[in-house]
Amino acid sequence: MRGSLKVFTWLGIPVFLHWTFGLIFLYILWHAQSEGLGIAETIWLTVLFMSLFLCVLLHEYGHAIAARRYGVKTRDIVLMPIGGVARLERMPEKPFHEFVVAIAGPAVNVVIAVILFVVISFTVEAGSFGEMLFSAVQTRNIGQEIATESGYLMSPTVHFFIYLAFTNLMLVIFNMIPAFPMDGGRVFRALLSMWLGRPKATRIAAWLGQVIALILVGAGLWSSDVMLSILGIFVIYAARAENDNVQTEDLLSRYKARDVLRPHFTRLRSNDWMLTAIETLRHGLERHFLVFDVNDRLVGILEEEDIVRAMRKPDVTSEISQYTQNVQLVQLDDSLVKVQNLIRQQGIGIIGVADESGKLLGVIDKAGMMYFVRMEEGK
Ligand SMILES: [Zn+2]
CATH class of the missing domain: 3.10.580.10 (CBS-domain)
Known part of the structure; x- marks a missing residue:
């Protein structure tokens, strides 16, 4: 992909960083500055972001490995600030296969979150887990010991892992929004295809995807969340392009x-x-x-x-x-x-x-x- 830097190849799939990925570091610096974060907190924030992108990368590998099961190769995985993309050679045509490939990504984040929660629950004092979850999510900046209401002390490390687990769950919820061609939208299209056939299902899913994407753009503007607006615009274009592709392919399939x-x-x-x-x-x-x-x-x-x-x-x-x-x-x-x-x-x-x-x-x-x-x- 143009403007991307290859970082490594794993399981035969090259992983690229898009140049805009560098903006993440600018964002971290800006955030640290405006929140008045110390060095330790800034480092924790950087580690959190990098870990989060590692989870996004594993999410993309989830799609890629599921696709491989159905004989579909993945050209590469590209990481961008708005998330990752596993660029599959094509989408599996059977609705059930597409369903599995689409759900495999978010499933990886569910697994990560569950593992983290289980490990954390074993390492903290009995009875303090629920309270820690609550305080961890409420305190955004990681890097200092936090006392919960009943006086339990939570170390920055525990705070970090709870936050990471929680963010993985947020990723799942966000990805499952039925805004085609996001994962939730693909699941929706796959289910609809079983009943209406692929061309019609795609038309409906792409229409719904664009409506939801418009709402995301609006919500992004309203809450001055630039990333959300960019993602919305991206989804609108992607939904249109993929719908055009499917309709053209449907048309071509009727001729020799x-x-x-x-x-x-x-x-x-x-x-x-x-x-x-x-x-x-x-x-x-x-x-x-x-x-x-x-x-x-x-x-x-x-x-x-x-x-x-x-x-x-x-x-x-x-x-x-x-x-x-x-x-x-x-x-x-x-x-x-x-x-x-x-x-x-x-x-x-x-x-x-x-x-x-x-x-x-x-x-x-x-x-x-x-x-x-x-x-x-x-x-
Ligand atoms: Zn995904």
């Missing part, structure tokens, strides 16, 4: 490669100069090309970006074969979802369509797909 293939297309020769490709790009409407050798065998594709790269250098006398990439072929009856996934995953602009015998019948390019989707959506 044969429905959009373009039978007439320009053929480039692998031993021609790049000049030919540059001229073809300049004077035509096509942006991506199939490349053939002298025996008319398909050998690759030539992408717009690569032609532009040659044009800028300038390099007009290299053979086209120096710039070609591997070609992907689909069959006439392959779903357009498959075509779109190939185009996205390989980052290519054009794909060949062949019949069962491997005979090339036409091409599908990105622009053609987008045009088709726009036409179908407008119906």
Whole structure:
């Protein structure tokens, strides 16, 4: 992800810190300044924040490990001040699987909180646990011994762990708000999908997600909680984007490669100069090309970006074969979802369509797909 720093890889998943993560330290300094915190209290606060982000990281690993069970890989985990994101390659399609993946994150925080509470209850004097919980949550700044009402003394360490456990529970409650695509919203969409199907369930969940997100933005502005407002805006965009994706995919799933293939297309020769490709790009409407050798065998594709790269250098006398990439072929009856996934995953602009015998019948390019989707959506 852009603007992120890789910190380590665990269980095969790289973990990144987004540059905005540094703002946390500014926030800590600002908070310490305005509350008049001493050095010890500031250090405790820093440790608390870092521990909290460790819990957020474990939460994201919860999603990632659950997803792995269903054969879905996680590209990376990115930590930002507003929380973490486990970027899954895709969402599992079965509603029950999505339900498990969504709930696995908050479940990790429940487990952390329970373990902390159990450990704390064993380490403090019998009978003082409830009172300590109460005082710990009421006193925000950690770093000093606190006396409870009945005179029990609570050390900063106990205070810290109670606070951490409590914050984990707050995280669970917050994440389970049904604001799609937050975890609660995913659980909601998964449950709704079992009954209404994925496209309709997503539309409803995304609508509810945006309404709740607007409320979060408002609440953030009202209580001057900037993070909450930013999160709300983030959710609004994410809900829209994911809904668009699901609706487009639903639309594409109803069509096959044969429905959009373009039978007439320009053929480039692998031993021609790049000049030919540059001229073809300049004077035509096509942006991506199939490349053939002298025996008319398909050998690759030539992408717009690569032609532009040659044009800028300038390099007009290299053979086209120096710039070609591997070609992907689909069959006439392959779903357009498959075509779109190939185009996205390989980052290519054009794909060949062949019949069962491997005979090339036409091409599908990105622009053609987008045009088709726009036409179908407008119906
Ligand atoms: Zn989560």
